[in-house]
Amino acid sequence: MTSATVSTAPRRTDVPDVPAPREGRSGRRPASTILVTGILVVVAIYFLVPVYWVVVAASKTTDDLFGTNGFWFGNTFALFDNLGAVLTYGGGVFVRWFANSVLYAGVGGLIATYLAAAGGYALAKYRFRGRNLIFGLVLGGVLVPGTATALPLFLLFSQLGLANTYWSVLIPSLVSPFGFFLCRIYADATVDSSLVEAARIDGAGELRIFHTLGLRIMTPALVTVFLFQIVGIWNNYFLPLVMLSDQDLYPITLGLNNWNSQTDRLPEFYELTTGGVLLSVIPLAVAMIVLQRFWRGGLTEGAVKA
Known part of the structure; x- marks a missing residue:
């Protein structure tokens, strides 16, 4: 028959009980x-x-x-009637404005993002004379508002015969100083030079390294630049106002302002304007919802090592 072994070690009574900090799982109070x-x-x-x-x-x-109260629905629910009137008024001119905005923002945003990524990657990964001077000029471009360059651009495009054309709005949208600045900073911080050197040793060319390695690592920055560029071009009003006189070339912003200016003599344009504004915000909301997953994926990429 065995007997249980009882520990006779003295119990420490000089250590006070410290209450656990009242913090949540995230470490915040x-x-x-x-x-x-x-x-x-x-x-x-x-x-x-x-x-x-x-x-x-x-x-x-x-x-x-x-x-009626501005923050509650009226006596008649006329949403679908108003949207139908927006899409059919003037032979569907709103659809034309919508397509123009998609062209300006979509093409301009894509090309501007690509050019900003290429320029930022080049300044971050290559060493050449005048690199800092170029970066300083880009920073100066960030500080210049778009309204200050609209009139000189109009005079230039008028001399080239490009005023009142799609190119007069599209070409200025292809340049994003802020995107260039952001891509340079992000590429310098995330694109490891050892990865670039390893790709060169494997025989990859510079363009292939940029497209297969640089663009993938820079995805969060590219999505940010693309969204900023889309929103900026989509909401741009002053540049199309200066450049365009043909109503068929108007973007949504200029077209809706044209409708809003006629509300004094034709009150039904209030319904067209509010319905058009509702339709105009849908693409931006969809773009934000669709592209936000690239932020999550890019920020967690490489966090876990094999």
């Missing part, structure tokens, strides 16, 4: 979590309330738009 959540809620409301108002206004008739 509840007070800071509540504060951050409250700020995010306020910011979300700030951005979502105008969108909500556009949806409500687009569903009203002209009488309800001015005779």
Whole structure:
């Protein structure tokens, strides 16, 4: 028969019990979590309330738009009637404006992103004389507002015979100083020079290294530049106003402003304007939802080593 062994080691009573810190799983205190959540809620409301108002206004008739509460639906739900009128007015001119905006923003955004990626990658990975001077000029371009260059561009394109054409709006959209700056900083921080050297040793050319290695690593920056460029071109108003006189070449911003200027003599243009504004924000929302997954994938890429 065996007896249980009892430990006779003295128990330490000089160490006080320290309560565990009251922190959440993320390491933040509840007070800071509540504060951050409250700020995010306020910011979300700030951005979502105008969108909500556009949806409500687009569903009203002209009488309800001015005779009912601005943040609630009117007596008559006329959303589909208003959208139908927007798409059919003037032989479908809004569809033409929509297609023009897609052309300006889509093509301009893609080419501007590619050029910014190529220029930023070159400044980050190659050493040549005048590199810092070029980067300084690009920084200067970031500080120049687009409205300051609209008139000189108009005079230049007028001499070239490109005013009042698609090219007059598309060509200035192909340059993004901010995108160039961002891609240079991001490529310098994320594209490892040892990877580039390894690809060169394997026999890959510079263009192949850039397209297969550089562009993939720079995906989060490219998505950011692309979204900024799309939003900037889509919402651009002053440059098309200066460059274009043909209504068939108008983007959505210029076309909707043309409708809004006629509301004083034709009140039904209020319905067309609010309905057109609702349709104009849908592509930007879709682009944000579709492209946000590239941010998540790019930021976590390479975080786990094999």
